[in-house]
Structures are given as C-alpha cells and as structure tokens.
Amino acid sequence: MASLLNLLYQCGDSFAFLVLSALGLAVIFGMMGVINLAHGEFIMCGAMVTVSVARLGLPLPVAIACGALVAGVIGIVLERLVIRHLYGRPLDSIVATWGISLIATQGTLILVGSSLPGVGTPFTSVSLGGNSYPVYRLLLIAVAVALLGALYLLFNVTRYGTVARATIALPHMAEALGVDTGRVYSLTFGLGAALAGLTGGLYAPTMTIVPTMGGTFLMEAFATVVIGGTDVFIGTAPAAAVLGVVKALATSWEGQLIGQVALLVAVIAMVRVLPRGVSGWLLQERG
Amino acid sequence: MTDAMPPVPGLSMPVLSVSGLHAGYGGKPVLQGVDLAIRPGEIVAVIGRNGVGKTTLMRALIGLLPAMQGEIRLSGNPLDTLPVHRRARAGIGYVPQGRDVFGRLSVEENLRVAESLCVGRRPDLQRAYDTFPILHERRRQRAGTLSGGQQQMLAIARVLIGQPSLLLLDEPSEGIQPSIVQDISRIMVALNRKTGIPIMLVEQNLDMIRAMAQRCAVMDKGRITADLSAQDLQDRSIMRRHLAV
Numbered sequence: 397m398a399s400l401l402n403l404l405y406q407c408g409d410s411f412a413f414l415v416l417s418a419l420g421l422a423v424i425f426g427m428m429g430v431i432n433l434a435h436g437e438f439i440m441c442g443a444m445v446t447v448s449v450a451r452l453g454l455p456l457p458v459a460i461a462c463g464a465l466v467a468g469v470i471g472i473v474l475e476r477l478v479i480r481h482l483y484g485r486p487l488d489s490i491v492a493t494w495g496i497s498l499i500a501t502q503g504t505l506i507l508v509g510s511s512l513p514g515v516g517t518p519f520t521s522v523s524l525g526g527n528s529y530p531v532y533r534l535l536l537i538a539v540a541v542a543l544l545g546a547l548y549l550l551f552n553v554t555r556y557g558t559v560a561r562a563t564i565a566l567p568h569m570a571e572a573l574g575v576d577t578g579r580v581y582s583l584t585f586g587l588g589a590a591l592a593g594l595t596g597g598l599y600a601p602t603m604t605i606v607p608t609m610g611g612t613f614l615m616e617a618f619a620t621v622v623i624g625g626t627d628v629f630i631g632t633a634p635a636a637a638v639l640g641v642v643k644a645l646a647t648s649w650e651g652q653l654i655g656q657v658a659l660l661v662a663v664i665a666m667v668r669v670l671p672r673g674v675s676g677w678l679l680q681e682r683g
Numbered sequence: 684m685t686d687a688m689p690p691v692p693g694l695s696m697p698v699l700s701v702s703g704l705h706a707g708y709g710g711k712p713v714l715q716g717v718d719l720a721i722r723p724g725e726i727v728a729v730i731g732r733n734g735v736g737k738t739t740l741m742r743a744l745i746g747l748l749p750a751m752q753g754e755i756r757l758s759g760n761p762l763d764t765l766p767v768h769r770r771a772r773a774g775i776g777y778v779p780q781g782r783d784v785f786g787r788l789s790v791e792e793n794l795r796v797a798e799s800l801c802v803g804r805r806p807d808l809q810r811a812y813d814t815f816p817i818l819h820e821r822r823r824q825r826a827g828t829l830s831g832g833q834q835q836m837l838a839i840a841r842v843l844i845g846q847p848s849l850l851l852l853d854e855p856s857e858g859i860q861p862s863i864v865q866d867i868s869r870i871m872v873a874l875n876r877k878t879g880i881p882i883m884l885v886e887q888n889l890d891m892i893r894a895m896a897q898r899c900a901v902m903d904k905g906r907i908t909a910d911l912s913a914q915d916l917q918d919r920s921i922m923r924r925h926l927a928v
C-alpha cells in the first residue's frame with residue numbers, strides 16, 4: 397500500500413515536471429511552428445527573477461508571477477526583433493533561438509555570476525502510509541493540472557483563443573478577416589515564454605539557480621513535445637502522462653539515471669510507432 | 684470617367700478604382716496593367732480563361748499579393764500601402780476561391796474571427812444569420828462538416844460581419860450544386876438591392892453571372908480587354924466566345 401502510494405506520487409511528480417517543462421515549448425511549436433531552443437533560458441529567466449523578487453521579501457506567489465511576466469515580456473520583445481523575421485523558415489529559427497540561448501546563458505553568467513542564492517522550499521511534508529511527501533511538490537502536481545485546464549479555456553473560450561486557432565489554421569484568411577496576425581503571433585510567443593518563466597518560478601524553490609539550469613528541463617520538454625505532436629491539449633497532456641509513468645517506474649526500479657534512459661528509449665520507440673505524435677495520430681483517427 | 688466633375692461622394696466616385704495594376708509571382712507579372720472601376724450599387728462580373736489571373740487580381744486587391752505597380756483606391760482612398768487586415772477593415776470583403784473556412788472551428792467561431800473587422804463598432808452576428816438562416820441552425824457545428832454550399836454561405840457571412848463597402852467573390856459557384864448556386868445568387872442580389880453593396884464577382888458559371896451581374900469585364904493577357912453590357916450577357920455567342928477561349 398505504502399509503495400503503491402509512493403509510486404503514484406512519483407508518477408504525479410514526473411507528470412507535473414514534464415507538463416510544466418513542455419507547455420511553453422508546446423504552445424510556441426504547436427501554434428506557430430517555431431522550435432524554440434531558447435526555451436530553457438526562458439525557464440532560467442523565470443527562476444532568476446523569482447528568487448530575486450522573493451529575496452526582496454515579497455511573497456513567493458507574487459515572485460513567481462513576476463518571473464512569468466518578465467519572461468513573457470522578453471519573449472514579446474524577442475519575437476518582434478528576431479523571430480518575426482523567420483516565420484516559414486524553421487531551420488533558421490532553430491539556429492536563431494539556439495544563438496539566443498547561448499547568449500542568454502553566457503550573458504547571465506557574466507552579469508549574475510555562476511549561481512544565485514536560492515529561496516527555501518515553502519511548506520513542509522505530510523506523512524501518508526508511513527512515507528512523507530513534500531507538500532510543495534504535491535502542489536506542483538495540482539498546478540500542472542490546473543494550468544492545462546486554464547490553457548484549454550484560454551484557447552477554446554476566449555476571443556484570443558478563437559482568433560489564435562484561426563490564425564494558425566489559415567493565416568491569410570484570418571488577415572483578410574481583419575485579424576492583425578502579427579499581434580497574434582507576438583502574444584502567442586509571449587504566452588509560451590511566460591509559461592516557461594512560470595515553470596522556472598515554480599521550480600525555483602526546489603533547485604539550484606544557475607545560468608545553465610534551463611538544460612535540466614529541456615530534454616523533458618522536447619521528449620514531451622515530440623511525443624505529443626502539434627496539438628497542445630490532445631498531445632502534451634497524454635504524452636506527459638505516458639512518459640511520466642515510464643519515468644517514475646524506471647526511476648523507482650533503478651534510480652534517476654535509468655529513469656532518464658527509459659524516458660529516451662520510450663521517446664524513440666513512440667516516434668517509430670507514431671511519427672506525427674499522439675495528437676497527429678488522434679486527429680487522423682478522428683478524420 | 685467623372686474626373687472633370689466635382690466629386691460628389693457616394694454618387695460619382697467609384698467604390699473601387701484600379702489603374703495600371705501590375706502584380707504577380709516571383710517577379711513575373713501576371714497582371715500587366717489592370718484598369719477597372721466599380722461604382723456604387725453595381726454587380727460586376729469578371730471573366731476570363733483559366734489561369735488568366737482573376738484570382739491574382741483579387742489577391743492583389745486585398746493585399747495578399749503586393750502590387751508591383753499601379754494604384755488601388757477604395758472610395759477615393761489609396762489602399763496600396765495598407766497591410767491586408769487594414770484593407771479588410773477599410774471595407775474590402777474578400778471571399779476567396781475555395782472558401783477557406785476554418786474547418787476545425789464552429790460556424791459561430793468562424794463568424795467571431797471576423798469580428799476583428801469591426802473597430803469601434805458592435806459586431807452584429809444576427810445580421811449574418813438573418814442573411815443565411817441555415818448558419819444559425821448549424822452554429823455549433825464544425826465548419827469542416829458543412830456542405831460546400833453551406834461553407835460558401837459561411838465564407839460570405841463572415842465578411843458581412845464587417846459591413847464591407849465592397850464584396851469580392853472568387854468563383855462562389857465552384858463545386859456547389861446548381862440549386863444552391865441559385866439560392867446564393869438570389870440572396871446576394873437581394874442583399875445588393877437592399878444595402879446597395881457593390882459586388883465584384885469572378886465566375887465561370889454563366890447562369891450565376893446572368894442572375895447577378897449588370898455588366899461584365901473580360902480579362903485577357905493580364906488586362907481588362909472588354910466591358911460587356913447586360914445585353915451582351917444575354918447573347919450566347921458573345922459570352923461563349925469570351926468564356927470558352
């Protein structure tokens with residue numbers, strides 16, 4: 397019983413990490429077709445801002461919101477300056493975002509130093525069935541689920557969402573119907589960057605804040621997006637669920653390293669079976 | 684034309700005036716000096732062989748294709764420097780060949796996208812539904828599941844949300860069964876009579892042209908080469924010559 401509960405917690409924890417790592421990347425890739433290799437640096441930015449604001453004495457949720465906001469604003473600026481000129485040129489945008497990533501990592505190293513003092517993890521632990529679980533990580537699972545729900549509502553209920561989906565499907569037609577598509581792309585890139593910043597903020601209390609910390613999230617993020625495919629909702633969540641279980645099982649069986657290896661093997665296997673990702677397969681099934 | 688007369692807005696001034704328009708793909712002009720004027724309340728058909736550049740003309744008017752040379756004015760205001768969405772908001776209602784409805788969005792969501800056309804004005808979905816009641820019945824349905832005729836109605840209804848000052852219809856009869864083509868013709872003529880909205884109709888379907896248009900511009904080799912009257916439209920031999928070549 398206790399070990400089952402433990403495994404369940406591990407699955408949830410992996411799921412949350414995969415979802416939160418991937419969402420920003422998935423939004424930008426799914427809605428705009430841009431593979432953002434600077435994704436990890438937006439996460440790092442969110443984490444840096446979060447710890448800096450928290451150390452000023454502001455409450456952690458406010459600090460995390462600041463992290464998301466700053467990352468989002470930087471995202472919008474970068475979209476205007478760089479990404480905008482590379483739409484329809486996927487390879488060029490990969491190179492450009494990779495460049496941004498290198499500059500951001502090195503620039504942060506120079507400006508901030510090799511690490512920032514962190515903030516302590518809030519809350520303590522609860523014990524259940526003989527094991528104790530950190531409350532903050534349980535909270536992160538709830539946040540991941542809530543965020544999926546919020547994004548679903550954003551894209552399916554709000555006016556921005558309707559216009560964004562139309563723009564993604566037929567950009568020329570959306571324009572001919574009065575949509576300022578440049579603004580839609582800008583906001584969408586900003587949203588993806590803000591989600592990455594939020595992830596950085598959320599995990600900031602749990603890790604060491606270094607300029608290269610984005611890398612920790614990158615593999616998970618890419619694994620989830622590759623498996624998920626282009627549709628954020630019917631892709632990312634199921635992909636994170638499957639990979640979360642694989643990783644949790646392998647980790648509890650043989651430890652962290654084997655967990656990572658299993659994740660990679662699962663990705664390779666699933667790419668062979670579903671080359672267009674979970675969402676591509678589901679959309680094809682549905683016709 | 685009316686250049687020598689004092690301008691009386693809405694009466695003598697054409698809604699759309701195109702002069703010397705050149706546009707094309709990859710530096711190769713398809714349009715080589717199009718001159719065309721559409722006056723208030725008119726329905727003008729544009730005909731010409733397949734591949735002559737009718738769609739290219741429409742795309743240049745809405746701005747999806749940059750003009751290489753020439754001038755486009757809407758009610759006297761130059762459009763050439765405006766991006767597509769600003770031209771649409773300025774009053775060009777573009778219904779493309781192939782309809783281009785957002786297939787995975789519902790009928791109502793398709794209309795909601797077009798609310799972007801209304802700046803500083805309350806969008807009125809009800810008017811679109813009044814024009815095409817079937818769309819109201821189907822408003823929750825995905826647009827991709829509609830029949831071709833219903834998709835065409837949706838494509839037209841979308842631009843009507845913006846209360847455009849000119850409608851551009853590119854082959855609205857394509858792939859649609861004849862009875863629905865008749866319905867659409869009838870609805871468009873009624874709308875034109877009621878609101879006075881001018882329509883530029885690119886068509887190959889002679890029945891639709893006859894049912895709607897008051898005159899007909901013939902396109903050939905990248906220019907407008909002839910202007911046929913309503914009487915010419917009834918003359919089979921003239922029409923066959925221009926459509927079939």
Ligand SMILES: Nc1ncnc2c1ncn2[C@@H]1O[C@H](COP(=O)(O)OP(=O)(O)OP(=O)(O)O)[C@@H](O)[C@H]1O
Nearest residue numbers: 708709713731732733734735736737738739740780
């Ligand atoms: N995207 C494009 N790139 C390059 N050439 C194009 C493109 N679209 C059209 N053309 C060419 O431009 C010319 C005009 O095409 P256009 O689509 O305007 O013709 P059309 O009169 O609308 O024909 P149809 O009656 O078949 O609809 C054709 O020779 C076509 O091959």
Ligand SMILES: [Mg+2]
Nearest residue numbers: 737738739780
């Ligand atoms: Mg055409």
